[in-house]
Amino acid sequence: MKCKFCGGSDFINLNNVVALNYVNSTLPIKAVPVSIKVDVCTSCGLGVNHTPLSREEYNQIYNNFFYFAYYFDDVFKKYFYIDDISFFVKHIPNLDSKVVELGCHDGHLLYMIQEYQKQHGNGNFTNLMGIEPSPNADIGIAHGLHIEKAYFKPGYFKDNEKVDVFISRCFFEHLEEPFEMFKAMLDSLSDNGKIIMKVPNFTGYDLTHLYYYSWPFLEKMAAKYNAKIIDCLIKYQEIWNAEEITVVISHKDAEYPAIKCPFDIEYTVKHEKQHILEDKKLFSMDCIEMEKFMRDKENVYFLGTSVHAPYYLTVLNKMKVKTNIIPVDILQNRKGYELPYCNNPVILLSDLKGKKIDAMVINGHNKEDIFAKLNTYNINVEKSL
Numbered sequence: 001m002k003c004k005f006c007g008g009s010d011f012i013n014l015n016n017v018v019a020l021n022y023v024n025s026t027l028p029i030k031a032v033p034v035s036i037k038v039d040v041c042t043s044c045g046l047g048v049n050h051t052p053l054s055r056e057e058y059n060q061i062y063n064n065f066f067y068f069a070y071y072f073d074d075v076f077k078k079y080f081y082i083d084d085i086s087f088f089v090k091h092i093p094n095l096d097s098k099v100v101e102l103g104c105h106d107g108h109l110l111y112m113i114q115e116y117q118k119q120h121g122n123g124n125f126t127n128l129m130g131i132e133p134s135p136n137a138d139i140g141i142a143h144g145l146h147i148e149k150a151y152f153k154p155g156y157f158k159d160n161e162k163v164d165v166f167i168s169r170c171f172f173e174h175l176e177e178p179f180e181m182f183k184a185m186l187d188s189l190s191d192n193g194k195i196i197m198k199v200p201n202f203t204g205y206d207l208t209h210l211y212y213y214s215w216p217f218l219e220k221m222a223a224k225y226n227a228k229i230i231d232c233l234i235k236y237q238e239i240w241n242a243e244e245i246t247v248v249i250s251h252k253d254a255e256y257p258a259i260k261c262p263f264d265i266e267y268t269v270k271h272e273k274q275h276i277l278e279d280k281k282l283f284s285m286d287c288i289e290m291e292k293f294m295r296d297k298e299n300v301y302f303l304g305t306s307v308h309a310p311y312y313l314t315v316l317n318k319m320k321v322k323t324n325i326i327p328v329d330i331l332q333n334r335k336g337y338e339l340p341y342c343n344n345p346v347i348l349l350s351d352l353k354g355k356k357i358d359a360m361v362i363n364g365h366n367k368e369d370i371f372a373k374l375n376t377y378n379i380n381v382e383k384s385l
């Protein structure tokens, strides 16, 4: 495999990390942990996933990506968007600026931008739109958002139709041809237009992530296409235990000054190797605790089925835990889904209203809120972890 950015063929192996594969069986989507090989191109610093899935598998994921639809969920809003919305809004120059979010899912970000503007600004944005191929688009459309159910491609917008702000959030790392897409965005961008691009900061291992980006690399990429980075936000997300980077890119000749990347790629790689080791250690400690908790129990409810749940269940299975595990989630759309090594489909927390539960594992950072929710539903949990 050659580096898609610079053609280089020399890579440093970062690590064999474990990621989730969502498509090992027929839908509804099942998640099983698999190994993924991520290398770093020594000439440009781009991270490359050397174990991608097939085109059919990616189509299956993107055309049926219901598992990550958030339905404008309150918990989701609170934990994801509290700080970032102002950053997006700050970069929209006018109320009538044409703002296009690529891969907007159910449109929750566009919705949050408009809500933020209603609360803090003067007037509403009038020209927000999203492009999204999955059925999630229908949810946003039903909420009154302007979403086109399609894939964004070069030539999507006509020559005279310029975009003032492109938003590409958790999108660019999924693309097979990211640089062609980046060029397509620049081609449709107005003279002082901006691309706000949020990607994992050389982390977030997932089989749907084909490339891994860092600030030094994104700076090189912008320069190659006659563009520059004018703002950057790096934020640790507790929910993923990973960092995200948001860069704002404009044409080289745009009126804003460029900013320079303050660290180098060697530092990024070293930092990430350390992070992977720490993550593994914390994860093993969690599993030992869970095994101990489940050992003498016949039934245990497992609350919180996203992100780390499939990893935990796989390891618990390896540890020969015989407990009957009943997965529970708060999000409506997860009802009925199956998790690896779990004989029961996901039920909703609201299904347990007024019940007495012997044992529950709470897989989530927001424990205080979860206990409040248990109280609201009058669910009495005897023992929890």
Ligand SMILES: [Zn+2]
Pocket: 003, 004, 005, 006, 007, 008, 041, 042, 043, 044, 045, 046
């Ligand atoms: Zn390269």
